[in-house]
Amino acid sequence: xxxxxxxxxxxxxxxxxxxxxxxxxxxxxxxxxxxxxxxxxxxxxxxxxxxxxxxxxxxxxxxxxxxxxxxxxxxxxxxxxxxxxxxxxxxxxxxxxxxxxxxxxxxxxxxxxxxxxxxxxxxxxxxxxxxxxxxxxxxxxxxxxxxxxxxxxxxxxxxxxxxxxxxxxxxxxxxxxxxxxxxxxxxxxxxxxxxxxxxxxxxxxxxxxxxxxxxxxxxxxxxxxxxxxxxxxxxxxxxxxxxxxxxxxxxxxxxxxxxxxxxxxxxxxxxxxxxxxxxxxxxxxxxxxxxxxxxxxxxxxxxxxxxxxxxxxxxxxxxxxxxxxxxxxxxxxxxxxxxxxxxxxxxxxxxxxxxxxxxxxxxxxxxxxxxxxxxxxxxxxxxxxxxxxxxxxxxxxxxxxxxxxxxxxxxxxxxxxxxxxxxxxxxxxxxxxxxxxxxxxxxx
Amino acid sequence: xxxxxxxxxxxxxxxxxxxxxxxxxxxxxxxxxxxxxxxxxxxxxxxxxxxxxxxxxxxxxxxxxxxxxxxxxxxxxxxxxxxxxxxxxxxxxxxxxxxxxxxxxxxxxxxxxxxxxxxxxxxxxxxxxxxxxxxxxxxxxxxxxxxxxxxxxxxxxxxxxxxxxxxxxxxxxxxxxxxxxxxxxxxxxxxxxxxxxxxxxxxxxxxxxxxxxxxxxxxxxxxxxxxxxxxxxxxxxxxxxxxxxxxxxxxxxxxxxxxxxxxxxxxxxxxxxxxxxxxxxxxxxxxxxxxxxxxxxxxxxxxxxxxxxxxxxxxxxxxxxxxxxxxxxxxxxxxxxxxxxxxxxxxxxxxxxxxxxxxxxxxxxxxxxxxxxxxxxxxxxxxxxxxxxxxxxxxxxxxxxxxxxxxxxxxxxxxxxxxxxxxxxxxxxxxxxxxxxxxxxxxx
Numbered sequence: 001x002x003x004x005x006x007x008x009x010x011x012x013x014x015x016x017x018x019x020x021x022x023x024x025x026x027x028x029x030x031x032x033x034x035x036x037x038x039x040x041x042x043x044x045x046x047x048x049x050x051x052x053x054x055x056x057x058x059x060x061x062x063x064x065x066x067x068x069x070x071x072x073x074x075x076x077x078x079x080x081x082x083x084x085x086x087x088x089x090x091x092x093x094x095x096x097x098x099x100x101x102x103x104x105x106x107x108x109x110x111x112x113x114x115x116x117x118x119x120x121x122x123x124x125x126x127x128x129x130x131x132x133x134x135x136x137x138x139x140x141x142x143x144x145x146x147x148x149x150x151x152x153x154x155x156x157x158x159x160x161x162x163x164x165x166x167x168x169x170x171x172x173x174x175x176x177x178x179x180x181x182x183x184x185x186x187x188x189x190x191x192x193x194x195x196x197x198x199x200x201x202x203x204x205x206x207x208x209x210x211x212x213x214x215x216x217x218x219x220x221x222x223x224x225x226x227x228x229x230x231x232x233x234x235x236x237x238x239x240x241x242x243x244x245x246x247x248x249x250x251x252x253x254x255x256x257x258x259x260x261x262x263x264x265x266x267x268x269x270x271x272x273x274x275x276x277x278x279x280x281x282x283x284x285x286x287x288x289x290x291x292x293x294x295x296x297x298x299x300x301x302x303x304x305x306x307x308x309x310x311x312x313x314x315x316x317x318x319x320x321x322x323x324x325x326x327x328x329x330x331x332x333x334x335x336x337x338x339x340x341x342x343x344x345x346x347x348x349x350x351x352x353x354x355x356x357x358x359x360x361x362x363x364x365x366x367x368x369x370x371x372x373x374x375x376x377x378x379x380x381x382x383x384x385x386x387x388x389x390x391x392x393x394x395x396x397x398x399x400x401x402x403x404x405x406x407x408x409x410x411x412x413x414x415x416x417x418x419x420x421x422x423x424x425x426x427x428x429x430x431x432x433x434x435x436x437x438x439x440x441x442x443x444x
Numbered sequence: 445x446x447x448x449x450x451x452x453x454x455x456x457x458x459x460x461x462x463x464x465x466x467x468x469x470x471x472x473x474x475x476x477x478x479x480x481x482x483x484x485x486x487x488x489x490x491x492x493x494x495x496x497x498x499x500x501x502x503x504x505x506x507x508x509x510x511x512x513x514x515x516x517x518x519x520x521x522x523x524x525x526x527x528x529x530x531x532x533x534x535x536x537x538x539x540x541x542x543x544x545x546x547x548x549x550x551x552x553x554x555x556x557x558x559x560x561x562x563x564x565x566x567x568x569x570x571x572x573x574x575x576x577x578x579x580x581x582x583x584x585x586x587x588x589x590x591x592x593x594x595x596x597x598x599x600x601x602x603x604x605x606x607x608x609x610x611x612x613x614x615x616x617x618x619x620x621x622x623x624x625x626x627x628x629x630x631x632x633x634x635x636x637x638x639x640x641x642x643x644x645x646x647x648x649x650x651x652x653x654x655x656x657x658x659x660x661x662x663x664x665x666x667x668x669x670x671x672x673x674x675x676x677x678x679x680x681x682x683x684x685x686x687x688x689x690x691x692x693x694x695x696x697x698x699x700x701x702x703x704x705x706x707x708x709x710x711x712x713x714x715x716x717x718x719x720x721x722x723x724x725x726x727x728x729x730x731x732x733x734x735x736x737x738x739x740x741x742x743x744x745x746x747x748x749x750x751x752x753x754x755x756x757x758x759x760x761x762x763x764x765x766x767x768x769x770x771x772x773x774x775x776x777x778x779x780x781x782x783x784x785x786x787x788x789x790x791x792x793x794x795x796x797x798x799x800x801x802x803x804x805x806x807x808x809x810x811x812x813x814x815x816x817x818x819x820x821x822x823x824x825x826x827x828x829x830x831x832x833x834x835x836x837x838x839x840x841x842x843x844x845x846x847x848x849x850x851x852x853x854x855x856x857x858x859x860x861x862x863x864x865x866x867x868x869x870x871x872x873x874x875x876x877x878x879x880x881x882x883x884x885x886x887x888x
Contacts, residue, residue, distance in 0.1 A: 009637030193453030
C-alpha cells in the first residue's frame with residue numbers, strides 16, 4: 001500500500017473528473033490556518049519535511065489504482081488516467097520552526113490540477129497536526145524561564161506516529177530531551193527517562209529498589225520518590241545517591257501530590273545533605289499553565305516533564321487549516337460567501353524586524369528590508385535542495401524558532417487573553433482582491 | 445528500526461535493572477482507565493489487534509540494542525541481556541467493540557518482569573488512543589437515531605496512523621463509511637466522498653462543475669451545493685441530477701451556513717422536483733452534540749459526515765489509562781497512597797445481562813449466569829487464536845458493540861450529566877484487597 005492511498009476519496013473523484021474533462025491546467029492551492037486557537041499568540045510551522053517527502057515521492061502505482069477502483073466501485077479501466085501519476089509541480093513553503101500568524105500560507109502548491117488535488121489530504125494532515133503540536137509545545141518554552149522541558153508524551157499520544165511528531169515538535173521549540181527512544185534515534189534528540197512506581201513496588205523496600213536501579217547504570221540516576229511517602233522517599237533517595245561513585249548527574253522525580261510543596265521540601269533536604277547538584281524533575285499532568293505557575297512562584301523544579309496535555313495539544317488538538325484553490329489556469333479564484341472569504345492568487349509573506357509581517361502576492365518585489373517567508377522548496381516535482389537528514393532538519397528548525405522567538409513581541413508571548421491577529425495586506429494583494437471581487441460580482 | 449524502539453526510555457532502564465538484579469520473576473500488569481472523561485457514560489474497547497501484534501512480534505534486535513545504548517549513553521555490551529529478548533508471557537484482554545466502565549482492565553499481561561515492562565508504552569499508546577477514538581465515535585451513533593454517520597476526519601487527525609484508527613474506530617461503532625481510502629482498503633470499510641468547493645470554483649459555472657463531476661463517474665453522485673448561494677446550488681444540482689441515467693444514488697451536501705434551515709429548504713426542492721430519493725449529506729464541524737440537536741429537531745439530514753472533532757476526540761483527546769503492577773513473583777502488589785489506590789492481583793470482570801459488571805479476581809469462578817469479559821488472547825508469547833484479517837476483526841468488533849449497545853441502560857446513553865460509575869467488587873477481590881492492605885500497613 002503506497003502513500004498515495006492515505007487520502008480522502010473525494011480527491012480521487014475530483015482528479016478523475018478533472019482528467020476526464022481536460023481540466024489539467026495549472027492550479028495553485030494555498031494551505032493556511034484561518035484563525036489561531038483561543039489563547040494562542042502564534043503558530044510554529046512544522047511538518048514540512050513530511051509534506052515534502054510526500055510530494056517528492058508521490059506516485060499512483062498499480063496497487064493504488066486497484067484500491068481506488070475498489071473504493072469507488074468502478075472498474076479499474078476507468079481509472080487508467082491515474083496510473084503512474086506523479087507530482088510534477090512546484091511548492092513554496094515556510095521553513096519549519098518559524099513563528100507564524102493566521103492567513104500566512106504554510107505551503108503553496110502550483111501544479112497541474114489533478115496532481116495538486118490528489119496531495120491535499122496528506123499535506124493538510126501532516127502540516128496541520130505537526131504545527132498544532134509544535135505550537136502547543138512552544139508555549140511551555142515561553143513560560144519555562146530557561147528551565148528544562150522534556151517530552152514524556154508517547155504513551156498518551158494519538159498513535160505512535162503522533163508520539164514521534166510530539167517528540168520532534170518539542171525538539172524544534174527547544175525541549176531538552178524526550179522519553180521516546182524511537183524519536184531520539186530518528187531525530188537525533190537526547191533521550192531521558194527515570195523509573196516507574198511499579199519498579200519501586202516490585203521490591204520489598206524503596207531503598208532496595210533505588211539501589212538496584214542506581215547500581216545497574218553508569219548513566220544519570222533520577223529516582224522516583226513518591227511511591228509511598230514522598231518525604232521518606234527523598235530521604236531514601238539521598239541515602240542511595242550520596243553513595244554513588246559519580247554524583248554529578250543525579251536527581252529525584254516527583255509525580256503526584258502538591259508538587260510545589262514537595263519540591264521545596266525535597267530541595268531543602270537535598271541541599272542540607274550536600275547534594276545541591278541533584279535536580280528535581282516534576283511530572284504528572286503538566287502543561288504550560290502549570291509551568292507558568294511554578295516558575296512564577298519560584299518553585300525549585302529544574303526539569304518539567306510534560307506528557308499527555310502537551311503531546312495531544314489537549315486544549316486544542318487541531319488547527320483550522322484549509323487548502324484553498326487560489327488560482328486556476330491563470331485566473332485568480334476566490335470565494336465570495338461571507339463566512340469564509342479567501343483572497344485570490346499565489347501569496348508571499350514579507351517579514352520585517354519584530355516579526356512584522358505583510359501578506360502580499362508571490363510575484364511582487366519584497367519591500368526594502370523585508371524577508372520573504374515562503375521559499376520555493378519543490379520545483380518540477382523535486383526538492384530544490386537535497387533532503388536534510390532528520391537530525392539536520394530538526395536542528396535547523398530549532399535554530400529558526402529560537403531566532404524568531406527572540407523577535408516576538410512580549411504581548412504575544414502571553415498564555416491568555418490574546419486577540420486574533422490579522423496581518424496587513426500589501427497594496428498589490430489588496431488591489432488584486434478588489435479586482436477579482438468586482439469581476440465576480442459583475443458576472444453574478 | 446523495529447517496533448521495540450517505540451518505547452519510553454525508562455522501560456529500558458527498568459528492564460536492565462531487573463535483569464541485572466535477577467528480578468525476572470513473573471509479573472502481572474493491569475492496563476485500565478481510572479475515570480471516564482467528563483460527560484462520558486462508557487468506554488468502547490479498541491486497539492487490541494494492534495496491541496496483540498506488538499506482543500506476538502516483540503523482539504529486541506541488534507539495531508534496537510544499538511539505539512538503546514545510544515539513548516542511554518552506555519556501551520552496547522552493557523545491554524547484552526536485552527539482545528534477542530521476546531515476549532514469552534500471557535495476556536488476557538477484553539475483545540474490541542465491547543462497552544466498558546472504569547477500572548475494568550482492557551488488558552492484563554502476565555510475563556517475566558523485564559518483558560512485561562518493555563511492552564508497556566506501546567500497549568498504553570495503542571489501547572488508550574484507539575479506545576478514546578471509539579468511545580467518542582460511539583457517541584455519534586447513540587444520538588443519530590439510525591441515520592448514517594460517516595468519517596471524514598483524515599485531514600485533521602493527529603497523523604496518518606491516527607486517521608486510520610479514527611476510520612477503524614468509526615467502523616467498529618457502526619459508521620456507514622469513511623472518506624479514508626487507505627482505511628477502506630485495509631479494514632474493508634465502505635469508502636465515500638463527494639467534492640470540494642475548489643472543484644466548483646475551478647469551473648466558470650456551478651452547473652458546469654456539477655455536470656463534469658456527474659459525467660465522469662458511474663458511481664454515486666453527491667453534489668456540494670454551498671460554494672456560492674446554497675438555494676441556487678440546490679437548483680443547479682437538481683438540474684444535473686435529474687438528467688442522470690441512474691438516479692438511485694444521488695444526493696447533495698451542505699457544508700456551511702445554517703444547516704437546519706438549508707436542509708429543510710433543500711429537502712423541499714428535491715421532493716418537489718421528483719427526487720425524493722436524493723439524500724442530504726451534512727458536514728462542517730459536526731459532533732455528537734450537533735447530531736443530537738438535528739435529530740431532535742427533525743432536520744432532514746440523511747448522512748452526518750463527522751471530521752475533526754470526532755477524529756481527534758477533541759473534547760477529551762486522551763484517556764486516563766494506567767499500566768499498574770498488581771502482582772510480582774506470587775505477591776499481590778498495591779499502592780497505598782490515597783490519590784491513586786489500585787487493587788492487587790490479576791482481575792476478571794463478570795458481566796450479567798444489562799452490562800451489570802462485577803470486578804473480581806482472575807481465578808475465582810464466574811458467578812452463575814455471568815460472562816467473563818477478559819479472555820486469554822496470548823499464551824506463551826503467541827496468539828491463542830490465529831490473527832483475524834483486518835476486515836474480520838472490524839466486523840467482529842462491530843457485532844460486539846452492537847450487541848452491548850442493545851443492553852446499555854438508557855441512563856448511560858445520555859451525552860451529558862453522567863456520574864462516574866464505580867463497578868462493584870466481588871467478595872473475593874474485596875477480601876484480597878483488605879488482606880494486602882493489612883499486610884502492607886503491618887510492614888509500614
